[in-house]
Structures are given as C-alpha cells and as structure tokens.
Amino acid sequence: MRRAIQLFFLAAFTFLFFANPYSEKLPVPADLFLRFDPLLAAAHVLASWELHFNLVLALIVIISTVLAGRFFCGYVCPLGTLFDLAGRRAPTTPKKSRWLSGKYYILIFVLASSLLSLNLAYLFDPLAFLTRVYTFLLYPFTIAGANLGLDALRPLADYLNLLYLSHKHYTQPVFALNSITVLLCTGLFVLHFITHRFWCRNLCPLGALLAFFARFAVLKRRVSAACTTCMRCYRACPMGAVEQEPHKTSEAECIECATCSRVCPEDAVTFNMLPSVMLRSPQKLNLSKRSFFLSAGAGVLAVLSHRMDPVARIDTGRLIRPPGALPEGMFLDVCIRCGHCMKVCPTNTLQPCFFERGIAGIWSPRLVPRLAACDQTCRLCGTVCPTDAIRTLSLEEKKHAKLGTAFIDRNRCLVWERNQLCLICDEQCPYNAIVFKWEEGYRKPYVVSNKCNGCGLCEQACPLQGASAIQVTTQGEIRLAQGSYSEKAQELQLELQEDPGDDGFFFTDDAPDNKAGSSDVPAGFIVR
C-alpha cells in the first residue's frame, strides 16, 4: 500500500516533468510539487519579504504534518521513494547516527541566510534537487536513448516504408554543469548505501522542517505490552527512528512508514491517532543552543561573504535572464533553481549559471544566445516557474520584456571587417532592428537599439567561427517586479511591433550621394 502511494507520487512527479512543454494544456501546473514545498515557500518569503500564494499550499503540508507526522517523507517525496527503490545495501546501523542533527543545522543555515535575503534553499531542497537531476540528467539521457532507439529502428522503418518513424528525431538537449549534478547525485546514493536514506535522516532541510512539526503529530507509533524486545523493528526502521528501548520512538524521525509494524512478530506495533497526545509537550529536538547559533551564524557569514564577492559589482552584460525575470536581486531571492524553465525551453538557450553571480547564482537560468535564441512564439519559461521568479506573461507582454540589446563587433563582422556580403543578422531579426548605412561605398549593418528586444536570433545565426560578431548584452534590459512590460516599453519608446511596412532599407537621412549610381541597389543585384 505504501509503496503504491509512493510510486503514484513518483509517477506524478515524473509525468508532470516530462509533460511540461505542453503544460498550458495540463489541468495542474507542471511544478505542482514544488509549489507545495514548505521549505521553498518559507525561504522565499523570508528572502523576499513578500507573501506568496505557495505559502498557503505549503501550510497544507505543514498542517497535515502536525496531524500525521512526516508522512511526506515516507509517502510523497519522490527523492525518498527513489532511495527506497534503490533498496537497502547497508546493514541497518544499530548505532544511533551522530549526524542526525545535521539537517537542522542546514535548515537553520538556510533560513538564516534567507532572512538576510540570500536564498540558498535551492541548494539543499530535495524537490528542487530532484527536478534539477531530472532536467540535467534524466531528460537529456532519455532523449539520447530515444534517438539511439530510433536509429536502431530506422532500417526496419525504411523497409516497411514507415516514413514518419524513419524521419523521427528528437533534438538533443544540452546543459552546462551536467557533471556536477552527476557527482551530487552519485554522492547521495553512495551515502544511501552506507546508511539507508542517509540524506533523509541527516541532511535534508525539508525533512528537518517537517520533523520540527512532526513532534506534535497526533498519529503516533505505539507499542503494546506484547513486545518481547526482539529488536526487529529497531533493525528494520529505515530512518533509525526506533529507540534502543523499542517501545520508544524518536518522533521527529518517524516517517510513518509502518515498517516496524510489519516486521513485528507479536503484532505489538500499531499506528493510531490520539488527539490527547497534543496536550503532552513534544519531544525535544536533538539540538543544542550552541549549535543553533553556530549554524545561524554560518548562514550570516555566507551572506556576508557573498556580499564581498566582486561578482556583485562586475556587470559583464552577458548574464541575460529569461524574459519576464524579476529584477536581479529579487530574482536571485525567489528563483529556486529547480530547472523547470531550462527543461521547457524549446530552443535550449536557457542554461544553468555557474559562479557568474557568485554562490547566489549557481544553477539560476541564463540565456546563451550563441547556442540558441529566445523563440518569439514561446512564453513557456514563465508559465512553469513555481515561484514566479520568471513572471507568467502573455506573448505580447513577453515580447516587450526586453532581454538586452545586440551590438555589432565591427572588428570581427564579415561585412565591417572584410566587406563581405553577409547579412544574416538582418535576415534573422524579427523586428527589423538591423538597418544599413553606406560607409565608404559599402552597406554596413547597424543595430537600432529601440527595435531590438535581445532575442539573440542574430547572435545565434552569425556565420562567423567562434564568438558571434553580433552579441546581445543586457544593456537596456527591462526587468519589472510588477506592471506591464508593454507600457514600460512604450514609455521607453521601444518599437517592437512586427511592423509590416518597408523596413527602411537605408537610413533615409543618410542616403549616399549616389555618384557611382549604385547606392540604392540592394545586395544581390547587379549594378548597372
């Protein structure tokens, strides 16, 4: 029964993940699990000092925990389920783990730094972590596997003349930081094989948060007098929650899985609801005042050292955020690095940051226009963001959420530098932001900055080897915490309408004096 519930939630989590390019058709948001996550909600609220609807959902989980204990860890959490499915390689540690309090330290560390507006919850939150594992590992590997399968099937498909099948190919998504995710993931499972659910017992800050409330739970493990102290429950408990006197339970650790009840030869272990226990004072957390302040202090130190990182002052102009991303400070507070936006991005331009913004920015999404541009018919990243770090925008609004402005590097541009006939950037630009002026007898491209929304199509398409000769920088980006992008764009006199008129083939006020008789002949035509 428990396994069935676990599998259901794991399947739901996985389904929502893979279904999410089409999430606009889904009845529930693709990031449903993350929206219910109390740790993410708490850190978000502390870091941004703003209430968010997810807090209500998170409260549902907290209230249920007060009623039924850490059932979330035992039944819902897909990472816990994966640990259970991985099985038990290690003999149960009869000794009480010395690391149990680790998760509280991490929790306090996270909440303390959040309070000073450095949200690090994403680093440790199991749901955010697992979503990243899905995005950066499972998803690309699934596509690679599917393509290998299709390649293997292709001769047969050709033979049977199944043309759609024989031409089927999925574009391989690519992500930076793959190896780090592999290392972290491997590390957690290695620990799991040393101590069962090592992560859940000792490290998970979400588990710690739930453990805090689980102590008040009404649903409790009880052991009747039939107990013969055979210690089977003690050895079988996946969380080490059964005390050495097996009728006692460490209530903060118990995930209500009832393994103890199943293994008991005397049927002495039961789980039942007794509202009266609420009156009793809860069990103490395994936490000293000293370590509380130490971990809170570590959180403060993390914030201070982050503020001393020069990245906060260096603006390379190349850290381009997704369209509709909140202003940078808020964005970093609110983004939980789940990777959903990078997963849905159909062009794969959204990539995880490394240390471009210091510790606060790792795994946050950025555009890499040389890899791919922002599709002007897509607004998916905003629709799947569980914390609205990327706002949900209509296509029209999204178009005006200017990402930056393209600049031409004249020293490298084929046209500027070599007078070569190349105008791919203009060909690609959806807003006619690239125009031509005559310079010493040649037509040279210029960017009209108020027509450029930084989509990056030009940068992606530039045929130059290596870095593009036209690059998007964050110059002029529009980042709004609230309000309309279209209105802001209008205020800034941007012209991002796909205006169907003549694109002003030349700047008219800059028309050449026409002495060669060639000045107004467009490229590709022969001068007479």
Next chain:
Amino acid sequence: MAKHINTLQNTNTLSLSGTLTRRAFLKKTAAAGVALGVPSVMGRSLASYGARLPKTTLAMVTGNRVAATKKAIELLGGIKSFVSKGSRVVVKPNMSFPHPPQRATNTHYEVVATVAGLCMEAGAREVLVLDYPFNRPEPCLKLSGIRDACAKIKNVYTLAVVDEKFFRTVAVKQGRVLQQVKVIKDVLDCDVLINLPTAKSHTTTGVSLGMKGLMGLIWDRKYFHASVDINQAIADLSSAINVDLIVLDASRALVNGGPSGPGQVTEPRTIIAGTDPVAVDATAVTLAPWYGQNFSGAMVKHIVAAHEMGLGTLQEQDINMLKARV
C-alpha cells in the same frame, strides 16, 4: 497565338509517351526536340548535353492560386509528364518560418497541398513534403498550415529534416566555389523532385526564389554565407540537385524585409511552372518591384551565375511563355 498552338501540339506529343519511365522519356523527348528542332520543355536536360539552348517553356498563370497551380502544370503537359506511377516524389516548399500564411515567408499551403494532391492522383507511391527549417520545426510545420493541409491527403508526409544523419555528401562536379555539399538523402534518392519556392526578397541575395530555395535542402548553410560567394554557391548547388519541376508560388510576394519579414506583401496572384530553374527565377523577378525597384533576372547575381554555368536561359526571346488566366 500561333506560338500557343505550336506548344499545344508539342504538349500532345509529350503526353503520348506516358508509359515510358520519366527519365527515359525526358531524354527521348529532349533528343527528339533537338532532332526536330521543335521547342522543348527540356531546356535543362539539353543544357547538360551541351547543345545549343532551344526555347524553354514556362507556364505563367494568373488567378486563384489553386486553379492557377493546376492550370500551370497542365500547360506543361500535366503532372503525368513528371510523375509516373509508383514513384516517390519529394516536394520542397519553403516552410522555414513559424509564420502564418499572410506573412508570405513560406510557400502557401494551398499550393503545396495542390501539387502534392496532383502527384498522388498521378499514381505516385508517396509524396514527401520536406524542408530543413532553420527555426524550430514544429511551429514552422504548424503555423505555415502546410502540415494540416497535407495531412488530408493519404500518403503525403510532411517532414522537417533537422539532423545531420539524414544528409549525404554529394560532389558538385560543375561547381566553381563548391566541390561538395551535404544534401538531404531523400532528395538524392527520390524519383521526382519538385521545387515549390515562394517569391521573396532577400537581404543577401536580392531575391529568394527557386534556386535560392534549394538551400533549404543542405546541411551547412552558414558555409554559403560566410565562406564562399553565396551567389555563385547557389548556382553551383543548382547544378548538383536535379530538380524535375519548379512550381513557383508568386500568389503573394514579400517584396521587402525578406526572407523572414515582416515586410510588404504584394499579390501578383501568379504561379510560374517550368523545368528551367534560371528561366523560372528570371521570370519571377519581373513579377514585382523588389525594394521599390524594378529588376530583371539579368540583374540578379545568382541567377546570372547559374545562366553562365549553362543551367538555363535568361533571355526573354528564348522563353516560350504559356500565359493563362483562371
């Protein structure tokens, strides 16, 4: 008028040979054309024989695009002169852009579906409507309307070819700047290749018509833009890809802002069909003013380059133009 009758007779002669395989038929007709000194629709084949170019026949039909497409092909002797029973046909429209039809950046879906339908009626085994869109393929196939329009016809497959494994390198024997090029395998292996370009302006090549449209069949387009003279490369490419029929959709023309637009869209309401890639493109150039100016085919660099390679005729007097209005 006399000219017209002359061609009709010619057309009748052609349709008698329906039982031959298409290629054999084309060669024979071409040879016969030379022997008898009558105008031939086979300008392209003759060019490759190195003979003096005879008149090439083009059909230029104005009116409703579906009727005009049908009429234009009919004027050239009907689809059966090109598609024989059981053949695999590749139809290459421009469907590179995730834009609706009114943007005039893709070939109009009605023209594509009409030609695909004609091929199936002529007994083709299957029709592959394919392109290598440089935008994300799904929205291109969808928004262009081509996939939905073709889905209604049995055995017509609309495919976006987006991975290098579907391409194969071929030598460009006559190439002046290209020695080899990677082309979609289906195009190299099919029985009949029909090019269905749309009429557009182009920031680099002036216009994008039939020959420029063939760049949608190759893997490395950046090479054309960055490493060689693109105008000559387009001509070279045309010499390497054997197109059997061109049906150029000038029902609309994107006269500036091309190839991706947005730009001004005019309505020449014309379909041009032919087998001579140079003549088709050169004629299409005259249908609309590009960037507000009137040009002829002889003023477009890549068309001239193709002409100089002997790929087709440019002179108006060498073109036997069958005009109709529907």
